[in-house]
Amino acid sequence: MSSTDALGLAPLVMILTLVGLVAWGAARLFIAIYRYIRATPFQRLRMRHAWRISRQWKRLAPNVGLARVDENTKGRKDWQGKTAKPITVVPKVKVFPEPWGIRAVVKTIPKVGVEEVEKAGGWLADAWGCETVEVKRLAAGLVEVRGIVGNPxxxxxxxxxxxxxxxxxxxxxxxxxxxxxxxxxxxxxxxxxxxxxxxxxxxxxxxxxxxxxxxxxxxxxxxxxxxxxxxxxxxxxxxxxxxxxxxxxxxxxxxxxxxxxxxxxxxxxxxxxxxxxxxxxxxxxxxxxxxxxxxxxxxxxxxxxxxxxxxxxxxxxxxxxxxxxxxxxxxxxxxxxxxxxxxxxxxxxxxxxxxxxxxxxxxxxxxxxxxxxxxxxxxxxxxxxxxxxxxxxxxxxxxxxxxxxxxxxxxxxxxxxxxxxxxxxxxxxxxxxxRRDVIPAAAPTIVDVSADTSAGASVPLQKKTNTRRKTA
Structure with a gap:
């Protein structure tokens, strides 16, 4: 294939890629709308809550200490030769509505893990409108945050x-x-x-x-x-x-x-x-x-x-x-x-x-x-x-x-x-x-008939002790 043909195909590839992305976004939007229409009023309330948290996450995370400045971007220059602002890395999050509130899965980044999320739990609860927030480690690189609305x-x-x-x-x-x-x-x-x-x-x-x-x-x-x-x-x-x-x-x-x-x-x-x-x-x-x-x-x-x-x-x-x-x-x-x-x-x-x-x-x-x-x-x-x-x-x-x-x-x-x-x-x-009594009966007491039992008392059978001394 000549270079001219390759240049001719490039716009087509870009167009197909763009169409694919638009179709994918439209499909996601359609599924979200379909689920929202089919949901009960209570479920819709939870869905709107989850969408609001997801939309505000990039602004909230840096304010509660759950974002970090990329050290590799400090001191870099822009195209005009001026010092550019370093990039702030925010953990990715997926938020799901639940009957008891919301569930967020956070993908950790360096220096932002389960301990940092636990420390920010109180602030997250206030920002998300939850009664309490509980944090646990799902797997390597994943932290689950459960926000409970009200008190189930x-x-x-x-x-x-x-x-x-x-x-x-x-x-x-x-x-x-x-x-x-x-x-x-x-x-x-x-x-x-x-x-x-x-x-x-x-x-x-x-x-x-x-x-x-x-x-x-x-x-x-x-x-x-x-x-x-x-x-x-x-x-x-x-x-x-x-x-x-x-x-x-x-x-x-x-x-x-x-x-x-x-x-x-x-x-x-x-x-x-x-x-x-x-x-x-x-x-x-x-x-x-x-x-x-x-x-x-x-x-x-x-x-x-x-x-x-x-x-x-x-x-x-x-x-x-x-x-x-x-x-x-x-x-x-x-x-x-x-x-x-x-x-x-x-x-x-x-x-x-x-x-x-x-x-x-x-x-x-x-x-x-x-x-x-x-x-x-x-x-x-x-x-x-x-x-x-x-x-x-x-x-x-x-x-x-x-x-x-x-x-x-x-x-x-x-x-x-x-x-x-x-x-x-x-x-x-x-x-x-x-009801049945399954406790076994006690073992019977063995009576030594050679002993004196005139008083009617039973005694355990014992071996007679040899009192003879050994001769030298």
């Missing part, structure tokens, strides 16, 4: 009951209106903390109700709120549980001993039934069900403060058995749910608390109490600190959770789904026909 946690939605084939404990919705549930498979345990009257017991009753219609699940209940469990929060659902005990540490000690015996006998029972001691490989069955232990106000069974003598020994023994359940229950289908008003080491020993995978904390007065339930990371997450939720007018049923898959060790606020407090116990009691 003020919205009440019904509690979502799981399907029969789902092994989860539902909780409620988070600030982005997504339902959150705790998977039960391989779960070591749950700690539930918070001040009285904010919903700890109601959430645990909801968990019991969500599993009560399954014959392959059994329950054990320790009601530390009352001396006579018949008249407590758990009294109406006691017919579905293997047992219900009150706040007496000695009675709890007897029942904890039985549960530990179940743990120790469970591997042999699993191997006999399915050929493996791994409980979750085949899941719960009627012969070897999932056993869920609810310990409400568990500090009444484990706090040794002020105790001496026999009383202290009993409570220390309770601590050891609670520790055994927390450490060994995961692989054997025994799940402990420990609830208390303050999960500090004096109320719930760290040997128990630190082995519980999921932490749930309703409002508390101090960050120390929040740290005991959720871990030290909560001190750096002011937005999710449950000590800022102490308001019964608006935050009954609101909690903070950690340890749930998908959070990556972070925290999430949850509004527990609405429950009918009057109908819930009745529903659980209606499944009482599924």
């Amino acid at each position: 946690l003020d919205e009440h939605v019904p509690y979502e009951w799981p399907a029969v084939d789902q092994w989860v404990l539902p909780m409620g919705h988070n600030p982005w209106m997504r339902q959150v549930a705790i998977p039960l498979r391989q779960l070591s345990g749950i700690k539930v903390g918070g001040l009285p009257g904010f919903g700890k017991t109601m959430l645990m009753l909801a968990w019991m109700a969500s599993l009560s219609n399954r014959a392959n699940v059994q329950f054990a209940i320790f009601d530390g709120k009352t001396s006579d469990p018949r008249y407590g929060d758990w009294g109406e659902v006691g017919s579905r549980a293997m047992f219900v005990v009150g706040d007496n540490p000695e009675t709890a000690n007897q029942r904890l001993t039985e549960l530990v015996r179940l743990l120790k006998d469970r591997p042999a029972a699993l191997v006999e039934e399915r050929g493996t001691h791994k409980f979750w490989k085949h899941g719960p069955t009627e012969a070897n069900p999932l056993v869920v232990i609810f310990m409400d106000e568990c500090h009444n069974y484990s706090d040794v403060k002020g105790l001496t003598g026999k009383d202290k020994q009993v409570v220390e023994n309770n601590q050891r058995m609670m520790q055994t359940i927390a450490k060994e229950g995961r692989a054997l289908g025994v799940l402990g749910v420990f609830g208390t008003q303050k999960q500090t080491a004096d109320a719930l020993p760290t040997a128990v608390r630190d082995n519980l995978e999921v932490g749930v904390c309703f409002p508390v007065f101090t960050t120390d109490a929040a740290e005991a339930a959720l871990g030290p990371g909560i001190r750096k997450d002011e937005a999710n600190d449950p000590s800022g939720l102490v308001d019964k007018d608006s935050n009954v049923g609101v909690c903070v959770v950690t340890g749930v898959p998908g959070l990556g060790g972070r925290y999430d606020r949850i509004r527990v789904g609405d429950l009918d407090e009057d109908q819930l116990p009745g529903f659980i009691a209606s499944t009482a026909h599924l």
